[in-house]
Amino acid sequence: MSIALLLLLALGLGLAGWLAARAKAWGFRRSGSVRLAALPAYHGWYLALWIVIPMVSFIVMWGAIAPGLITQSVLSDPAAAQLPAFGLQRQAMLSEARAVATGNAAAVFNPQAAALVEPYRAAIARYNTIGLLVTLLLGFAAGIYAWLRLKPDFAARTRVERAVMGILLIASLVAILTTLGIFASLVFETVRFFGMVGPLDFLFGLFWGPDPMSNPQTPDASRYGAIPLFWGTIYIGAIIAMIVAIPLGLMSAIYLTQYAPTGVRTWIKPALEILAGVPTVVYGYFAALTVAPAIRDIAVALGASNASSESALAAGLVMGVMIIPFVSSMADDSIAAVPAAMRDGSLALGATRSETIRRVLVPAALPGIVAGVMLAVSRAIGETMIVVMAASTAANLTANPLEAMTTVTVQIVAMLTGEGSFDHPATLSAFALGFVLFLVTLMLNFIALRVVKRFREAYE
Amino acid sequence: MNKAADHSGISSARSEAFAQRLHKRYAAERRFKALGLSAVLFSVAVLIFLLGTMLWNGVGGFQRVEVAVPVDLAAAGMAVDPTVLEQQNALPNLETQGLPQVVEAAAERVLGADAGEAIDPQAWRVVAEEIIANPQLARSSHVFYLPASPELAAGYEGEGSPEMRALAARLTTRGVLSKTFDVGFLSRSDATSAQHAGVWGALKGSFYTMIVTLLLAFPIGVLAAVYLEEYAPRNRWTDIIEVSINNLAAVPSIIFGLLGLAVFLTIFPNLRSAPLIGGMTLALMTMPVIVISGRNAIKAVPPSIRDGALAIGASPVQVVFHHVLPLALPGILTGTIIGMARALGETAPLLMIGMRAFISAPPDGFTAPASVLPVQIFLWSDEVDRGFVERTSAAIVVLLLFLLAMNGLAIYLRNRFEKKW
Numbered sequence: 001m002s003i004a005l006l007l008l009l010a011l012g013l014g015l016a017g018w019l020a021a022r023a024k025a026w027g028f029r030r031s032g033s034v035r036l037a038a039l040p041a042y043h044g045w046y047l048a049l050w051i052v053i054p055m056v057s058f059i060v061m062w063g064a065i066a067p068g069l070i071t072q073s074v075l076s077d078p079a080a081a082q083l084p085a086f087g088l089q090r091q092a093m094l095s096e097a098r099a100v101a102t103g104n105a106a107a108v109f110n111p112q113a114a115a116l117v118e119p120y121r122a123a124i125a126r127y128n129t130i131g132l133l134v135t136l137l138l139g140f141a142a143g144i145y146a147w148l149r150l151k152p153d154f155a156a157r158t159r160v161e162r163a164v165m166g167i168l169l170i171a172s173l174v175a176i177l178t179t180l181g182i183f184a185s186l187v188f189e190t191v192r193f194f195g196m197v198g199p200l201d202f203l204f205g206l207f208w209g210p211d212p213m214s215n216p217q218t219p220d221a222s223r224y225g226a227i228p229l230f231w232g233t234i235y236i237g238a239i240i241a242m243i244v245a246i247p248l249g250l251m252s253a254i255y256l257t258q259y260a261p262t263g264v265r266t267w268i269k270p271a272l273e274i275l276a277g278v279p280t281v282v283y284g285y286f287a288a289l290t291v292a293p294a295i296r297d298i299a300v301a302l303g304a305s306n307a308s309s310e311s312a313l314a315a316g317l318v319m320g321v322m323i324i325p326f327v328s329s330m331a332d333d334s335i336a337a338v339p340a341a342m343r344d345g346s347l348a349l350g351a352t353r354s355e356t357i358r359r360v361l362v363p364a365a366l367p368g369i370v371a372g373v374m375l376a377v378s379r380a381i382g383e384t385m386i387v388v389m390a391a392s393t394a395a396n397l398t399a400n401p402l403e404a405m406t407t408v409t410v411q412i413v414a415m416l417t418g419e420g421s422f423d424h425p426a427t428l429s430a431f432a433l434g435f436v437l438f439l440v441t442l443m444l445n446f447i448a449l450r451v452v453k454r455f456r457e458a459y460e
Numbered sequence: 461m462n463k464a465a466d467h468s469g470i471s472s473a474r475s476e477a478f479a480q481r482l483h484k485r486y487a488a489e490r491r492f493k494a495l496g497l498s499a500v501l502f503s504v505a506v507l508i509f510l511l512g513t514m515l516w517n518g519v520g521g522f523q524r525v526e527v528a529v530p531v532d533l534a535a536a537g538m539a540v541d542p543t544v545l546e547q548q549n550a551l552p553n554l555e556t557q558g559l560p561q562v563v564e565a566a567a568e569r570v571l572g573a574d575a576g577e578a579i580d581p582q583a584w585r586v587v588a589e590e591i592i593a594n595p596q597l598a599r600s601s602h603v604f605y606l607p608a609s610p611e612l613a614a615g616y617e618g619e620g621s622p623e624m625r626a627l628a629a630r631l632t633t634r635g636v637l638s639k640t641f642d643v644g645f646l647s648r649s650d651a652t653s654a655q656h657a658g659v660w661g662a663l664k665g666s667f668y669t670m671i672v673t674l675l676l677a678f679p680i681g682v683l684a685a686v687y688l689e690e691y692a693p694r695n696r697w698t699d700i701i702e703v704s705i706n707n708l709a710a711v712p713s714i715i716f717g718l719l720g721l722a723v724f725l726t727i728f729p730n731l732r733s734a735p736l737i738g739g740m741t742l743a744l745m746t747m748p749v750i751v752i753s754g755r756n757a758i759k760a761v762p763p764s765i766r767d768g769a770l771a772i773g774a775s776p777v778q779v780v781f782h783h784v785l786p787l788a789l790p791g792i793l794t795g796t797i798i799g800m801a802r803a804l805g806e807t808a809p810l811l812m813i814g815m816r817a818f819i820s821a822p823p824d825g826f827t828a829p830a831s832v833l834p835v836q837i838f839l840w841s842d843e844v845d846r847g848f849v850e851r852t853s854a855a856i857v858v859l860l861l862f863l864l865a866m867n868g869l870a871i872y873l874r875n876r877f878e879k880k881w
Contacts, residue, residue, distance in 0.1 A: 176704050
């Protein structure tokens, strides 16, 4: 019995409870002379909530712990005693036997795993039965309890509404839980990493070259210097991309808000929105397939012999294009927030439109524009697919945009998609890099939102 | 400056120098405007170039090089029993009956001794599938269009070894070799050869993943938006919730991948690369988008609606669920679709949770290993084979079409149902 079926069962029982309780409440209304304290439908909801909430919470919990229980009971089987004690082989045999037992595979490859198929099948059947029985028991017990409380003078609506408020509160707490989850998982793995490689070596080292195959017990701290990664990230995301995105985005916003006739605007704005909606993997493919070779060819033609086909320039340029709509819409918002009186005053004094824009509107909107640029930078340095596909994995501390460079996000992907184990500092370094990235983007956003808020208040 | 001009009225204000300055200022104005226009045009040009490149390459990806080979099973001495074809294991049965050899012999009659290199080794499957679909074909001679080998396909494109190029040219002039529209691209799954690769498996994986994302992110997002906009007391807790939602909306997507890896895959180690885990990870990423757009939509419902409902005796919960929420729904749905479109194009977090394995069978559930369309594009983009370059672009075209459809739906909803109060 899969989790989805159990959930369907819970919903079905809930529906049955809803109908039954509503019928019972209608019965009160017909038979008694007493006025019902709540509409019959609320009696229905009361019973349905009592049935569904315990069942669903149990099913979710069961879905998380049952696989572990099943594995444990298989391991306590005598057939499991002959398994290799540790390591990949043991895991491989277990998952092979599981695949056969659940019907995902036709036959085992490894004869030793064959002995485990039957224990697996038995354990799965046993725990499925237990899960089903407990779920049903919970549902019926809670349902009967709620059913007995239904009386004509029972204030079902207030109870239901209290439950609804609780559900709403829990839904909004998911955001806090997610933030905490991100923070906890990053901090936990980062601390483990710093137990192996010193934080100073990591934050200020100048050479990056972790070797996932090396002995995890004796990590070479000098290979974990992240400065080249930070430099590559800043160079691609905050310098090259912004050189493209800031002027183009700002000028687009100015043209669209100040000059463009309505007809043009109705066509250009959706085009910019499409540009913002293109998935980053498409930009990455475009950068790797079209832009990077073109830049290398141009550079070679101009006499730069060491131009790389994974140059920082290609990734940065395409990333800049990706950011244009973002900068443009942020600038658009901040220019629109400048009071019309300032613009009108400047025009009335005889300034041309471009003079008004350059001397009045842009300076007045500057805090908002700067905040928008900060948000754009935070998005650019967290961007992954463009750099994974178009930039290199070789860390390189250089200012030459034609050379290969790598970024924090590229290294996170490289370290975690390899075959390395979770105890190796090379794998854990990805979490430390992620933590740095998380903190930096958080800081940029925090400052930017502050600036925007203060700026809005200044003109309101 | 010019003292005489100051005293001699307006006509002399238009002095030579004044006119020159004015001319300069107007020129600057025109330059500035042209600069703005060119910035906009640059973005549009890049967009057109990007889409054009993908379409141009993608057209080739929807086709494949095929060889027309007449196969006569009856003449080859292979009797095909129609009842066998209806069974589940018809394909392996045909293989043991010697279909691959029959097909190869038939190909050799057309192509000469080079057939082994010219026809894809898996070409017999095409014949087998067509026979299974239509057993009549086994009775007489029928022309099958078999996929050419990757080498011959490269030769057809004018690349690869000189022999293959020569062979391709010979076969093309004989009218046997041609590049035709390949419907199978949309119905097959990932394969090691570009000739056999298709996007159906990835599409199905994307579909399952999006279902999970929607089922989790939509209710949680809408309920959180309702709570924050309608009921939340102004206190420290509410501030913390708001700050964390705003921050989550700005956290790089790859960080969500790290969360999925560290939390979800620790709890469910057996579900590596399953749509369930991918969907849960993307749901956390989409939820803040839905909360923010949902709050804006709820905010847009005028207070008079709430006051009216309260005045005739509705409870606060009834006000929201009977009146405010239905009116805000179009706005919420628009935001949801845009958030889902973003999730559909997302790649990085899914790479983190292991959805990058080579998976040649379409997933048949939420817990089966799967790939998704953007990840498929990423995996194919790493292949050097020319055929995969075209397949990648074709997959991108498919992805962009889906995104376009979703965004179109969002715009339609916005225009059709959104009320201006």
